Amino acid sequence: MRSVNAAQRRLHWMPSSFSVQRIIAMVLRHVYLMRKSWPRLLELAYYPSVQMILWAFIAQFMAPMSSAIAQAPGLLIAAVLLWDILFRSQLGVSLTFFEEMYSRNLGHLFVSPLRPYELVVAKLVISFLRTLIGVGGAAVLAIVLFDYSVFEMGLPLIAFFTNLMIMGWAIGLMVSAMVLRWGLGAENLAWAIIFAFAPLSGVYYPISVLPSWLQPVAHALPSSHVFEGMRSVLSYRVFRSDLLINALALNAIYLAAGVAIFLAAFRVARKRGLLLHMGE
Amino acid sequence: MFTAVASESMRNFQTMNLNAIEVTKLSKRYDAALAVDALSFTVRSGTTCALLGGNGAGKTTTLAMLLGLLLPSSGNITILGEDMLRHRYRVLPRMNFTSPYVDLPKRLTVAENLAVYARLYGVIGIKARISKLASELQFEEFLKRSYGTLSAGQRTRVSVAKSLLNEPELLLLDEPTASLDPDAGDRVRSFLIDYQKRTGATLLLASHNMPEVERMCDEVIMLRAGRIVDSGTPAALIARYGRADLEQVFLAIARQAREGLSAAPNA
Numbered sequence: 001m002r003s004v005n006a007a008q009r010r011l012h013w014m015p016s017s018f019s020v021q022r023i024i025a026m027v028l029r030h031v032y033l034m035r036k037s038w039p040r041l042l043e044l045a046y047y048p049s050v051q052m053i054l055w056a057f058i059a060q061f062m063a064p065m066s067s068a069i070a071q072a073p074g075l076l077i078a079a080v081l082l083w084d085i086l087f088r089s090q091l092g093v094s095l096t097f098f099e100e101m102y103s104r105n106l107g108h109l110f111v112s113p114l115r116p117y118e119l120v121v122a123k124l125v126i127s128f129l130r131t132l133i134g135v136g137g138a139a140v141l142a143i144v145l146f147d148y149s150v151f152e153m154g155l156p157l158i159a160f161f162t163n164l165m166i167m168g169w170a171i172g173l174m175v176s177a178m179v180l181r182w183g184l185g186a187e188n189l190a191w192a193i194i195f196a197f198a199p200l201s202g203v204y205y206p207i208s209v210l211p212s213w214l215q216p217v218a219h220a221l222p223s224s225h226v227f228e229g230m231r232s233v234l235s236y237r238v239f240r241s242d243l244l245i246n247a248l249a250l251n252a253i254y255l256a257a258g259v260a261i262f263l264a265a266f267r268v269a270r271k272r273g274l275l276l277h278m279g280e
Numbered sequence: 281m282f283t284a285v286a287s288e289s290m291r292n293f294q295t296m297n298l299n300a301i302e303v304t305k306l307s308k309r310y311d312a313a314l315a316v317d318a319l320s321f322t323v324r325s326g327t328t329c330a331l332l333g334g335n336g337a338g339k340t341t342t343l344a345m346l347l348g349l350l351l352p353s354s355g356n357i358t359i360l361g362e363d364m365l366r367h368r369y370r371v372l373p374r375m376n377f378t379s380p381y382v383d384l385p386k387r388l389t390v391a392e393n394l395a396v397y398a399r400l401y402g403v404i405g406i407k408a409r410i411s412k413l414a415s416e417l418q419f420e421e422f423l424k425r426s427y428g429t430l431s432a433g434q435r436t437r438v439s440v441a442k443s444l445l446n447e448p449e450l451l452l453l454d455e456p457t458a459s460l461d462p463d464a465g466d467r468v469r470s471f472l473i474d475y476q477k478r479t480g481a482t483l484l485l486a487s488h489n490m491p492e493v494e495r496m497c498d499e500v501i502m503l504r505a506g507r508i509v510d511s512g513t514p515a516a517l518i519a520r521y522g523r524a525d526l527e528q529v530f531l532a533i534a535r536q537a538r539e540g541l542s543a544a545p546n547a
Contacts, residue, residue: 017369029385032392052438099385108442109384111347112400113373272310273341273350276382 022114026122030096031129044130048084052138055080056146072234074148076204081139081150082230083131083203086223087194088134089165093128093172094179094190101184116266120259123176124169131165153230153235157238162228163244166251167222171197171257171259177265181273202227222250286510298361300325300450300482301346305421306355307342308506314374315341317506318355321541323499328476328483332494332526333503334534339486340381342451342503346484347377360449373401378443379454380436386428390419390438393427394445401446440468444475451475453485457492465489490527500526502533509533 034040048255059076063069069076100106109119143149150157175193178186200214201223207215218224225247232240301323308316316338323329329341344350346357346369354522357364362371391410398406417437422430427438436459443451444489456472457465475495476483487493493500494514502510502517510517510533514526521529 021402022400026395028399029392029396030390032388032396033385037387103385103387104381104383105385107349107379108377108384108397109400111372111375111377112397113369113398113402115369219281243396267351270349270351273344276340276344277347 009072011164017115019115019118021112022112022118023122026114026119026271027125027129028059030099030126034130035075041133044088044134045141047136048088048134049141051080051084052077052142053145055163056142056148057270064137068235074150074152075231075234077142077146077148078150078230078234079203079227081135081142082164083136083201084138085131085161086164086168086201087133088198089127089168090172090175090194091168091190092130093123093169094175096123096126097172097176098179098184110275112185116263117259120173120262123172127169127172128165131168153233156229159244160230163222163226163247163251166255168194170251170254170258173255173262177258177262180262180265180269183274197221197223198226207232217235219246220243220250222254225250261269283407298325299323299358300327300360301329301484302356302358303342304345304356304358306342306345306357307353308338308345308350309353315506316345316352319503319506319508320510321501321508323482323484325482326476326480327498328485329472329499329501330497331486331503332490332493332530333485333499336505337503338506339503340454341506343377343379343454343486344483347375347452348372373446374447374448375444375450375452376401376448376458377452377454378436378439380432380439380458381454382439383435384427384439384442387426389424389425390414390427390430393438397442398445403445409445410441413444417441418467433461433464436460437464437468439471446483447479449479450482450484453483453487455487455489456485457487457489460547465492472496490525490530494526502530504533 055076059069059073062076063073100109110116139150153160171194172190175186175190178189200210200218200221202209202218203223207218207224207228210218225243229240229247231244232238232243299322301321304320305323306316306319307314319338319342331342332337341350345352346359346364348364352365359371364371388396394413397400397407398409403409410423411420414423417440417450419434419437419441422434427435430438436457440456443453451472453472457468460468469492472483475481483496485493485496497514499506500511500514500517510520512520517529518524518526521532523532525528
């Protein structure tokens with residue numbers, strides 16, 4: 001009788017190792033936060049919009065001087081919008097993690113049944129939502145103000161968006177891991193680290209512009225293949241699947257590394273007792 | 281529904297006469313410092329036990345290891361019949377925790393915070409559960425206020441409510457009535473005692489409030505420098521040390537340890 005009771009108890013209490021409910025809980029936690037703070041929502045679209053407007057005027061100014069821009073007038077606007085997908089998705093992951101640290105909430109979260117990888121998935125979903133709001137707002141504004149629609153790229157845009165977002169997620173997870181390990185002193189990395197990738201990604205120029213010794217480094221970044229692919233679509237109307245495959249393969253490595261580094265940092269935090277004491 | 285099943289599970293656990301917590305040779309070392317040194321103790325299912333000790337005695341470190349927030353350097357922890365180090369996620373839905381040193385998101389309302397945690401714990405009937413706890417702990421009027429706008433005492437009550445969302449079989453409390461005024465503190469204590477009696481849950485608390493420990497606890501474990509220096513019922517400890525109350529026992533152990541004397545003259 002006792003063993004039957006024990007078995008029944010275990011069956012009832014055996015928690016699922018992956019719960020959509022728990023992921024929804026963590027997404028809701030950030031949706032609650034966003035929906036009550038219109039400055040936060042505005043901020044999501046503010047910087048991408050300002051960047052887009054700036055580069056649109058630069059493009060208008062340079063069009064008479066540059067045949068490349070004259071042939072594909074949306075090149076710079078598309079570049080800045082795609083770059084912001086990478087930037088915003090990275091920030092989306094990092095900042096949602098910082099939010100837990102600011103509120104000294106990690107101790108409660110990690111004594112709940114929430115698995116670290118469920119937290120990771122929730123962070124990626126929130127990052128996706130934040131990126132859609134931020135870059136989507138700027139993209140709509142580009143249509144209104146400059147009669148340029150990045151959506152005219154069609155299906156390749158989905159491929160570019162997906163790849164840049166995955167790379168942003170991977171970097172965001174690595175930044176979160178560093179902050180988990182070294183505390184909020186490493187917070188500035190969230191804003192700074194992405195800019196190290198900008199010159200090597202060929203956002204506004206082809207990778208061939210870089211010195212030959214630097215080009216292999218650039219080719220090791222998924223983003224460089226995306227921006228080369230974008231230029232191919234906008235300038236020559238050719239979608240290069242080889243570049244897409246390169247970007248996807250690299251992103252698989254980057255994302256696996258990002259998740260592994262974050263989970264390793266979590267384990268170190270449990271060894272050192274960092275989860276109880278982190279906060280403002 | 282969730283509550284009924286949880287209570288049934290608790291009764292089964294008690295019927296089986298298991299210890300809710302079994303700790304064996306538990307140690308935690310931070311580089312050269314030994315924060316917890318080969319602790320071994322058990323807490324019987326359905327009882328309330330206190331971890332007592334001065335600052336740096338190892339109470340919080342021990343609680344953190346029991347919760348799985350901190351990995352021990354060595355030793356074993358069995359909670360509700362499960363190996364905590366290997367099967368932590370089987371146990372976590374059945375326990376909960378509150379501490380004034382761990383917060384909830386400040387910009388979310390009280391109701392939103394509790395709803396998030398109710399989902400994390402898989403509570404069924406979330407609104408009803410939150411309303412019931414808010415009523416019992418008397419914070420219905422600030423359910424819609426941001427957690428960050430609450431006073432320290434109000435936050436403590438919300439935090440206690442969070443710890444009871446899943447009607448835990450094992451509740452770990454780190455200074456549960458810190459920052460509460462005497463009246464609010466008394467009401468929270470009464471509520472916890474009632475909860476323990478009603479559900480048969482096991483409570484383990486770390487506290488500096490000796491009257492609270494005397495009132496709530498069946499068993500006391502005295503810690504000093506990461507080691508157990510004594511344990512027993514509050515009445516037995518008071519008698520053994522020949523003091524008037526537990527606070528005097530606590531002071532005797534702390535002071536005589538500093539002076540390198542035996543702490544228990546009557547032992």
